[in-house]
Amino acid sequence: MKSLLPIFVVAFLVGTIAIPISRPPVSAAPKASVETLKQLEDEFMKAAAEKGSKGYLSYYADDAVEIPNGGPVIAGKVNIAPGMGFLDDPNNRLTWTPLGGDISGDLGYTYGTFEFRSKDKDGKPHVDYGKYASIWKLQKDGSWKVVLDMGNAAPAPKS
């Protein structure tokens, strides 16, 4: 690989000289904002819808903590995973809407409402309404991952 280094250097220099306007320097790269987290929440939700629990958990840090309503605190993605199997049932669909959040340093959070659509024992559609807060942390690889997720119950929206 060492022998390729000069080529990369030349390519980098040519790149930065040739397109200085369309390619801003790294130091001017946009910092993560609450909008970054809301966009991530959107991708996160799509991953859960398309790939079930595996997609959902790909947004969790390995040392994430889950705080489910009615159950004990669950520490570690490997221990959270078994409880997320319900996302693999095509009758179930979890969607959520962030209402707000904040970000500073390597930490951020979002909170909002969720809807969990499933079928009851008679096969009739059923909706559970809830609220959530997710805490996000910047990982060593530059990605933001959920380090804490908590949910509780919400009243059904007034129709």
Added chain:
Amino acid sequence: MKSLLPIFVVAFLVGTIAIPISRPPVSAAPKASVETLKQLEDEFMKAAAEKGSKGYLSYYADDAVEIPNGGPVIAGKVNIAPGMGFLDDPNNRLTWTPLGGDISGDLGYTYGTFEFRSKDKDGKPHVDYGKYASIWKLQKDGSWKVVLDMGNAAPAPKS
């Protein structure tokens, strides 16, 4: 006040020169850590026990968000306050134990378990077990305040 400025400057210089070891420069002041937040949680709990809802809410930022189990999201300390009146009833006692947390930049969080001791309609002692997550934010005055608090139900501990 302007005329006093040179005196302050001399006093500052004498102070920093005379006791360089016992008084570290501001830049070396200890940064807030998770331990800072856990210590704050302890003071927070004492304030609630001694001063009820007023003590409890003194640890909330004006723009705090409460996410209570079973109810809607409540935004703003002024809107959260009426729901905290139960802390003014001497029969009620809310205690909590942080299990973990993190801090970065101007944001931090703690999570853990809580116990809410009250009396039922027959006057018998009753305990509700729950879990919580609190998000803390550094305020302009240098204090850390709760900007989001969320609770849900926990199973009773195994005896």
